[in-house]
Amino acid sequence: MRKGIILIALIASLGFYAYAVEPADSLALSHVLTGTVSKGLEGRISGLYIIQNTGRPDEVADVYIRGVRTTGASARPLVIVDGAESELDLLDADEIQSIELLKDGSSAALYGIRGNNGVLVITTKHGMLSAPQVRVNAQFGVGSATRLPKMANSAEWIGYYNDLCTQEGVATPFPESVTQLYLNGGDPDRYPSVDWVNEIYGKVATIQKYGVSVTGGSEKVHYYVKGSYYNENGIFKAAKNLSYDPQTRYGRFNFHSNVDVNITKSLLLNLSLGTQYRSARGQVDSYQALYANTLTATPIATPVKFSDGKFAMPRYYDGVNPYNTLNAEGYRQIAAVTAQTRLKLTQDFSDILTSGLKAGFLFSLDTRNGNIIYRHRNPRYYYMDENGEFHSQNDGSNYMTMTKSIDGYTTLSIEPFVSFDRAFGDRHEINAIVLANLRNKTDNVPASYIEAYAYRFLTFAGSVKYSYDDKYWAGAALSYSGSDNFDAAHRFGIYPSVEAGANLGLCTVRASFGLSGSEQLGSAARRFAYNSTLDTAAGSAVFGETGRNERDGIATACFGQEGLAMEQSRKVEIDACFHLPFGIETGIALYSDVRSGIFIEDRATSSIAGKGTQYVNLGGVDNKGLELSAQYARTFDNGFELLAYGNISYNHSKITADGLPKQLESYQQTIGGSIGQQYGLVALGLFQSEDEIANSPKQKFGDVNVGDVKYMDQNGDNVIDAYDIVAIGHSNIPAIVYGFGADLKWKSFDLALHFNGNARVTRIISGSPVVGGSSNQLATGSIYEDIALNRWTPSNTDAKYPRMYLAGSANNSQASTMWQRNMSFLRLGSIEAGYTIGKFRICASAINPFTISSFKLWDPALDCNYGDAYPIMKMYVLGVNIKF
Amino acid sequence: MKKIFFLTLCFSLAVSCDSFLKVNFADQPELEDVLSHNKTSRDFLAHLYNYMPLEEDMVGGSGWVVGRSSQALYSWYSLGSYQFYRADSFAATSATESEYDQWDYLYEGIRQATTFILNIDRDVQDNEATRILMKAEARFIRAYCYYALLRQYGPVVILGDGLYDENTVNAEVDRNTLDENVDWIVSELDKASIDLPMSMADCGEGNIDWRGRATKGAALALKARILTMAASPLYNGCEIYKGQMKNIKGKYLFPQAADQTKWERASAACKAVIDLGLYSLCTSEGGDAFKAAAEGYQKVFFENWNDETIWGWWKRTYNNKGKIIYENLGGTGMTIAMEVPEGFGKYSFSGICPSLALVDSYAMYVSGRYPVTGYENDCDGLDYSKPKVDALSGYVADGWTEGYHQPVDADWAPAIKAHNSTIGREPRFYAAVVPNGFYWPNQNLDDARFLVGVRPTSQHCRVGYAWRRNYPAGMILASQSDYSILKAVYPDIRLAEIYLSYAEALNEQPSRDEAAAINYLDKVRCRAGLKPIEIAYPEVAGNKELLRALIQHERKVEFAMEPLSWYDSLRWMTAGEECNAGNWTLKCSADSYEGSYERVKNEFAAPPARFTDRDYLFPIPFSVLTKTVNMTQNYGY
Structure with missing residues (x-):
């Protein structure tokens, strides 16, 4: 039977890198038809946080190991593909043999300063000794949005607008006769009535994927070759009769080849080649504009298009027409070619020098060349x-018109190594390795003088492990690792780690301790933070009698920080794995990860210094976390096979230093809060009378009327102002993620279900469709139906939402618990049913078919303020697998 | 063999590892190097001029204060922070998010200027005289940055001649007092004025045309402006700041008692500018006296580098800090686009209109008297439908005159039926305002008559009057390129201001000189075609208060819709009176032209303007207070 994605293999694999790891079986991964590998990993592996911010086909998910653990520039893990740094989402899921997560202080030691946030080690498939085996996969699916925003329709919107006009006694409400003209649709050019969400978002998107692989091998040579094509079309209702196609599209060809050659009996050559050709298409200016315009354009602002074919635009100065954003203004075409080369030569010296000694090197060369063509049209x-x-x-x-942009990089790395693995007698075993890693990455199209410098790393590392009788083991590792980001005195760090473990029969335990560092300094422009820079393209000035004497501008830019060093991390971990009766395996991991010296924005130097944004080594975070996982696998006598699994991960971060001076109000210290903690006012409800306003603390954000939000006075000064802002809710990155599911097989039938979810995640929603417009209401004052119908009015005083205003309300739109929402959800991530007949397997699957969440306005996973993002998709897929 | 190879490789790597990671910055631009070459040091200096506030941008730049004043109504009333400030619902946290928050930017300018002053002596490719000159320019710019902070936030932290001391303890940072601010800025301007040339033609820069760099006149004029400000009521012992705003050293930020001798410093500073003898008011000779007066006034804006301009610069493009459309129209084009009525130019839409208060403030031509002396009050403040009319002025608030010919820039226009309130006004009125029913001064248009139509869905600013002061008559604005080629000089400080400041100081100072005060006031009135004040208002003789009011009124008209006018309202503390009112307009929704001159306050959908005592100063942004937690916040925030 297929192995499940989740194996409680904390200890099972004792390979060098593989402590505290969880290999994922590749076949199960390929269940999930997604454009990028990361999207399919949600909830699959304990400790892996996949944050899918948007459903856009070419967007990748955010990937974290054990959540966000640093306030520094990057909390992302290192991704290693076949031994060298790469990107997770370049791969096709079918190419992946295994995914291992290196989470703790000792397992990532060999990666030096690059492994601070954990390492995702991916191994691609290799050939084996066999006749050629051919596999063909074909999948085709249709999809639609999990949840689309529901805006007030024309009648509701006009009612809402008229209400606001009447309430304020300014601006003119629509007279009933005019309202009828809009609603009866008799003259749509002059009196339009448009459901923009329905005009822009279609019902059906399509998705397809085809792949062929051939694998096999002889004594001397093993091979695995694979080619696949993936294609996803966007959900938009794109116009058909144009000279170009404005639909969002994403396509990708992947080729991968792994060849292993035994040149001599002891000399092994691996050559791994991967190439990807990706193309995508989208709106020319900004993707965001389309989502935003669709939700802000009012139903009556403008017709989609005039009946004679003219493009329409509201007459108001800031009016928008989403139809034009989608269809009229051109498109962008993105193309990127990426290639990865890995050449590994390993000499086994067992017969020459001493048994178990190997030496060799891994050479890798990765490139990317990308370009975007913007074809822009500016119709009348x-x-x-x-x-x-x-x-x-x-x-x-x-x-x-046409403009273009290009990007690209070339990464070269060399990693020589010597390893020694030998068993002495029956019980003693030694595993040791020393290696050096030298990496040089060049930005082919640098954006600035500073970015033109190559990015360089150098690591020397070694580890040794002794194990007794496969039951007890202890190991130590040391790395000496450096980056070009620092001055000579701070360029290198030394990072030791130790671990020990024991297999006690029912239970295997392991403990580890390790130090590591990170060299991430944030934006490319602030590399080499010890170096002061000038801006030679600062604002220019014009002089002269006729204003023709224009002088370039030069100014100081960044100021070098002396003594800047790497971020430090101290990780302690205890893992245990219980081998329970009936084949139940459970695992638990407890860890702490203490970060210090994080490179953060200087929040102490007063702006009167006139230095702009500066960075310092002052951040600190304490992380504590827990991972639990369980698995039950059984094959019954009647041939029924079952694998059930579940995992849950919780990371709690606490900021211990942020460089901010002591605040007047102690509750405003961000120290002690978690990373990404949201701050705002505490809403006490809505003001119900003028008396209540008069007898409450004065709220100093704006006009306050009956129906407005009432806030809590935190410091008792009888005034509500910035000093009453406190920590509210959580972060918009969940602290808890979990997943569970089951694989079932009986005779020719198979069924796999996978659920994923998260908890302790909140978001403060904002933006005019939510808190009410403050600009030109007639043009961009569209509002969610839920808010239009459930806002405060004199006849609906016990309302869910506060009073709305024509020109917005500064008081009501403050970040507060009024607008904070719990964004946790539980999703059926995928379900697949298959039937195998001979060489064929046919299957049907659904991705994200349903979601449970308390938040209803849009899909809670979207990273947006008011639903202005590409919707998360649910897909229904049919597929066939052929093996011969 | 292989082992030796690997050992060698590892060894050589270990030896070279430091050099592998060492970055060679030898070729990057360095401050010392840039400021020791004459081309690049001038580029550094040129950039400093960027820190001059964007006074010419009345929406997104620092010229936004025009819309906060009682002189204008903007379509952009809904622009977040603008609206909140205009409605007195602004907080220190809003300041942090506001595009009007200039704190960080100006302090950045101060640092850049100080860096330049401390390093320019490296530039040995220039001779010493040039270095001294450039240093003085940087000093002037730095002083201007402090002035811009001072007028917006009140007194600020003075950093002096050196760079910010990195060892400063945040908790000990607080603002200097107003007197310390003024004294320091003035002493800097004194230093700069010694080294700056009379005109940039004297600066020894060869034949390159350098107009727009600082001169002696600019430094002295800025000094006069600041000293006049410091002597004015708000900054000179006003009641509302008594016992308020004490800094960490125990000093009150604002003087606790008035010192009228400050006016003497101000008048001396004004006189120093006048005594330079370099400047004269723009005038136009010959022909019809009325038209000539209008032309003279128009030259201030339309004749680049005119003799009246003491300090100015080429209008700049919007700096992209806030939200504004048509950013590709250029600095000059955009100002115009925002003012020209819809249909009279591509992109134009009357986003900026004069308020009824401004329209009412222009004098009557024949009598030379200002028609409206005040307004009745209603629930929102001033009631512009109930003006208190000066009977001696000759102003008629109601009725119509048939066969009226527009006096300025409209010889080609047919006679119209004009509302009586719009006729018989002074030349500056017609040079700046186009009332409903008048012809827009562009005969190239098919139909140039400005009539506010019935447009229930348009939120363009519909006051009933259009603003034309920035629009040269007849300019064709048919396409985008018509805008983008426009270039104009923004006259930031001009002689008329110095004359009126001088008159004001002479009237206020302990050794009052009424005759001289009237003389300088009359110079400005005379250029505008108005009768001398002592003839129009014989009762002014010996009446200090009346003369003060008349000087103030004259300044408001002369600097109509210029940022200066707003800062005048603040320093005189008249803003509290002027800026509490509903949004009064003509009745643009009227069925007929005749019905449109009714004054109404429900057609312009914005909260009423509100001004309380705290609004004289902008709050110190909350982001600043989180760092320097003991910094004194302004009164009322």
Whole structure:
């Protein structure tokens, strides 16, 4: 039977890198038809945090190991593919043999300063001694959004707008006769009524994937070759009759080849080649604009298009027409070619020098060349006045212009190593390795003078482990690791680690301790933070009688920080694995990860220094966490096979230093809070009377009326202001993630279910469709239906939402518990049913078919303020697998 | 063999590892190097001029204060922080998020200027005289940055001649007092004025045209402006700051008692500028006296580097800090686009209109008297539908005149039926305001008549009057390129201001000189075609208060919709009176032209303007207070 994704293999694998790891079986991964590998890993492996911020086909998910554990520039793990640093989402899921997570202080030791946030070690498939085996996979699916925003329709919106006008006694409400003109649709050019969400988002997106692999091998040569094609089309209702296609699309060809050659009996050569050709298409200007415009354009702002085919645009100065954003303004075409080469030569000296000694090197060369072509069109837009006459809004033209951008990198690394693995007698075993890693990455299209410098790392590392009778073991590792980001005195760090473990029969335990560092300094422009820079393209100035004497500007830019060093991490971990009766395996990991010297924005130097944003080594975070996992695997006598699994991970971060001076109000210290902790006012409800306002602390954010949000006075000064902002809720990165599921097989039938979810995650929603518009309401004042219907009005005083205003309300739109929402959810991530007949297996699957969450306005996973993101998709897929 | 190879490799790596990671910055631009070459040191200096506030940008730049004043109504009332400030609902946290928060930017300018002053002596490719000159320019710019902070936030932390001391203890940082601020800025300007040339033609820069760099006149004029400000009521012992705002050293930020001798410093500073003898008011000769007066006033804006401009710069493009459309129209083009009524130019939409208060403030031509002396009050403050009319002025608030010909820039326009309130006004009125029913001064248009139509869905600013002061008559604005080629000089400090400041100081100082005060006031009135004040207002003789009011009124008209006018309202503390009112407009929704001159306050959908005592100063942003927690916040925030 297939092995499940989750194996409680904390201890099972004693390979060098493989402590506290959880290999994932590749076949199960390929269940999930997603554009990127990361999206399919949600809830699959304990300790792996997958944050899927958007459903956009070409977007990758955010990946963290054990959550976000640093306030520094990057909390992302190192991703190693076949021995060298790479990117997770370059791969096709089918190419992956195993995924291992190196989480603790000792397992990642060999990666030096790059392994501070954990390491994701991916091994691709290799050939084996066999006749050629061919596998063909084909999948085709259709998808739609898990949840689309529901905005107030024309009637509701006009009612809402009229209410606001009447309430404020300014601006003119729509008279009933005019309202009817909008609603009856008789003259859509002059009196439009548009459901924008329905105009922009279609019902069906398509997704397909095809793959062929051939694997096999002889005595001397093993091979694995694979090619696949993935394609996903966007959910938008794109116009069909244009000279170009404005639909969002994503396509990818992946090729991978692994060849292992035994040159001599003791000399092994591995050559791994991966190439990806990716293309994507989307809106020319910004993706965000389309999502935002769709939710802000009012139903009556403008027709989609005029009946005579003219492009429409509201007459208001900040009006938008989402149809034009999608269809009229051109498109961008993205193409990227990436290639990874790994050449590994291993000489076994067992017969030459001493048994178990090997030496060799791994050479890797990765490149990327990407380009984006922007084909921009600026058509003439019209509005229609009250007399039915057209007026143009802009000059406009019909032709398209073209601009482009390119990017790329070349990474070269060399890793020589010597290893020694030998058993002495029956019970004693030694494993040791020393290696050096030298890495040089060049940005092929650097954006600045500083970014043109190569990014360089150098690591020397070694480890040794002794084990007795496969029951007790102890090991130690040391790395000396450096980066070019620091001055000579701070360039290298020395990082030791130790571990010990014992297999006690029912239970295996292991403890480890390790130090590590990180050299991440944030934006590329702030590399070499010890170095002061000048901006030679600072603002220029114009002089002269006729204003023709323009001088370039030069100014100081960043100021070098002396004594800047690497972020430090101290990790302690205890793991235990219980081998219970009936084949139940459970694992528990307890850890602490103490970070110090994190490179953060200087929050102490006053702005009167005039230095702009500076960075210092002052951050600190204490992390404590817990992982639990369990698995039950059994094959019954009647041939029924069952694998059930579950895992849950919790990381609690506590900021111990942030460089901010002591605040006047102690509760405003960010120290003690967790990373990403949200801050805001505590809403006590809505003001119900003028008396209540008069008798409450004065709220100093803006006008306060009956129906507005009432806040809590934290410091008792009878004034509500910035000093009443406190920590509320959590972060928008969940502290807890979990997953569970089951694989079942009986005779020719198989079924796999996988659930994933998260908890302790909140978001403060904002933006005009949520808190009410403050700009031109007629043009961009669209509002969620839930808010239009459930806001405070004189007749609905016990309301869910506060009073709305034509020009917005500074008081009501403050970040507060009024707008904070619990964004946790539980999802059926995938379900697949298959039937095997001979060489064929046919299957049907669903991805994200349902989601449970208390938040209803949009999919809680979206990283957005008011639903303005590409929706998360649910997919229904049919597939066939052929093996011969 | 292989073992030896690997050992050698590892060894050589170990030896070279440091050099592998060592980055060679030898070729990057370094401060010392840049400031020791004459080309690059000038580029550094040129950048310093960027820190001059964007006074010319009335929406997104520091010129936004025009919209906060009682002189204008903006379409952008809804622009977040702008609206909150105008409605007195601004907080220290809003300041942090506000595009109007200049704190960080100006202190950055101060650091850049100080860096330049401390290092420019390296530039041995220039001779010493040039280095001294450039240093004085940087000093002037730095002083201007402090002035810009001072007028917005009140007194700030003075860093002096050196760079910020890195060992400063945050908890001990607090603002200097107003007097310390003023004294330091003035002493800097004194130093700069010694070294700056009379005009940039004297600066020894060869034949390169350097107009727009600081001069002696600029430094002295800025000094005069600051000293006038410091002597004014808000900054000179006002009631609201009594016992308020004490800094960490126990000193009150604002003087606790008035010192009228400060006016003497101010008048001396004004006189020093006048005595340079370099500047004269813009005038136009010959022809019709009325038209000539209007032309003279128009030259201030339309004639680049005119003799009246003491300090100015080429209008700049929007700096992208806030949210504004048409950013590709250029600095000059954008100001115009925002003012020209919808349909009279591409992109134009009357986003900025003069308020009824401003329209009412222009004098009557024949009598030389200001028609409106005040307003009745309603629930929101001033009631612009109930002006108190000066009977002697000759102003008629109601009724119509047939066959009226527009006096300025509209010889080609047919006679119209004009509302009586719009006729018989002074030349500056017609040079700046286009009332409903008048012709927009562009005969190239098919139909140039400015009529506010019935547009229930348009939120363009519909006051009933359009603003044309920045628009040169007849300019064609048919396409984007018509805007983008426009260039104009923004006259930041001009002689008229110095004259009026001088008149004000002479009237206020203990050794009052009424005759001289009137003389300088009349110079400005005379250029505008108005009768001397002592003829228009014979009762002014011996009446200090009346003369003060008349000087203030004259300044408001002369600097209509210029940022200076707002800072005047603050220093005189008249903003509290002027800026509490509903949004009064003409009745633009009227069915007929005749019905449109009714004054109403429900057509412009914005919260009423509100001004309380705290609004004289901008709050110190909360982001600043989180670092220097003991810094004194302004009164009322």
